[in-house]
Amino acid sequence: MSDDPYSALGVAKDASAAEIKKAYRRIAKECHPDLKPGDAEAEAKFKAAAAAYDLLKDPEKRAQFDNGEIDASGQERPQQQYYRDYAEAAGNPYRGRAADPDDMSDIFAEFMRGRGGHGQRAQEFHAPGHNRGYSLQISFLDAVFGASQKLTLPDGDRIEVKIPAGITDGQTIRLRGKGDPGFGDGPPGDALVTVSVARHPVFDRQGDDIHITLPITIDEAILGGKIPAPTIDGGVSVSVPAGTSSGITLRLRGKGVKKRGSSERGDQLIELTIAMPDQVDDDLKQFMGTWRESHSYDPRKGMPS
Template sequence: MSDDPYTVLGVAKDASAAEIKKAYRRIAKECHPDLKPGDDEAEAKFKAAASAYDLLKDADTRARYDSGEIDASGQERPQQQYYREYAEAAGNPYRGRAADPDDMSDIFAEFMRGRGGYQQRTQEFHAPGHNRAYNLQINFLDAVFGASQKLTLPDGDRIEVKIPAGITDGQTIRLRGKGDPGFGEGPPGDALVTVSVAKHPVFDRQGDDIHITLPITIDEAILGGKVPAPTIDGGVNVSVPAGTSSGRTLRLRGKGVKKRGSSDRGDQLIELTVSMPDQIDDDLKQFMETWRESHSYDPRKGMPS
């Protein structure tokens, strides 16, 4: 990999400051170690980009590099200078300069430089540890109501993960201080736990609502009445109106998932479907034949033929 900062960032030597910053942020988003843990090639590319950006983002330092006064690592070309000497030298562009508050990635760039060739500049380095990424599968009802579950780490340690009520599939829980140890006096990183929610055989979540399909018999569909139905809180009896067709939906208010930031809950929607009996006996067959002769109707009326 070239150590020329322009080549590393993929910009021309006459690139504007905005173009340099945009190029660095693009590489940081693609190769950040938190996004690609364990990818040494991506980490090396990110470190190189951070080093190049740090050199070129300051107009004075960039001019000194362009004129050949300093090399790609920011050191004087005539002789080697360690960081303490360089920091105390008159005219040092880094002396007393605050970090750019608009570019938080610079903070992490300082950390990454401390792990690489820049260690020769200082014997004192403090930075947060790496974050660690984990995956955790939980069951459907634990996602709805919340729970506490143990997560086993690669070193065998186990940490407790508190699952908030209403968490969704793919959501990430941050456990402060449960990542890699910090450097020097830096704090440890965090554990980032991405949750996957297992499917339920009956309940289907759609936003804050719970959906189910409930089979009913022919006589329940025709005559109506009370029929049992499952909810995430337990079984209830629901009223099926007389003359119900498949596809009709009943709504149970407040029987869904707790809404985020509120004590209210979504609803449960029950889609009814008429289920035929396993065997059509002679009595039912004869009754329907007689009924059809005097009560014939066309449920497909109006549909194109």
């Protein structure tokens, strides 16, 4: 292992994080053992570069090294380390985690593009293709009942996305094999479709329940009766009890969203609110004035003044 990670990567001590990453990627493309099997010198150079990158890509470790607090291996006190110890160590960049998987897949992709797909060594590398992320907006009712929509890919191809009933905003659908092609004999990646659900002007989803606010007239609140109400399945008639106040909630069983893993559905909650007429005429004013003289009451009784 080199005592100087900057020298191992061939960069200056004031190199930026981007310059350090670029240097590591260059060496990995030239010297990775999977691309140069049996080349001991290239393997050693890659290991040194990977160890250096593992240290310098971490701002805290880099600062500790620059201040002399740790050595190139990340130890607080410099100590000699032989190849056997290094090869078996958990932090070995060739055997362990130091090589970033995203970096390496990009490196191999660039390497194979540069070789034009020719050459036995390049063909010996096999890895899954990249996953691809997409966004898809769907309607409120499509999220509730499920649907099928077409998604246009960057290359112009269109794929079918089956939306399961009851999907929620922000949930991701995985389409296996619809991502980037694999490397060599590797399988293709997946398409990850993140769903956003458009708001509905009437219905509001709360878990598996559907909530609506339903306005009623003064006379409906006082006298009660049957009134129409919308549901996600269509219009229904609901009973308003006589003497209903704003905030009273009616429950329609089984009129909500299908529960996950079950044939049962949630409920619809109808919150009633009393709506005043557009215009309060003289007849209503006179009636309420007379009524108040003999029927006054305090709905705020018991509240702090």
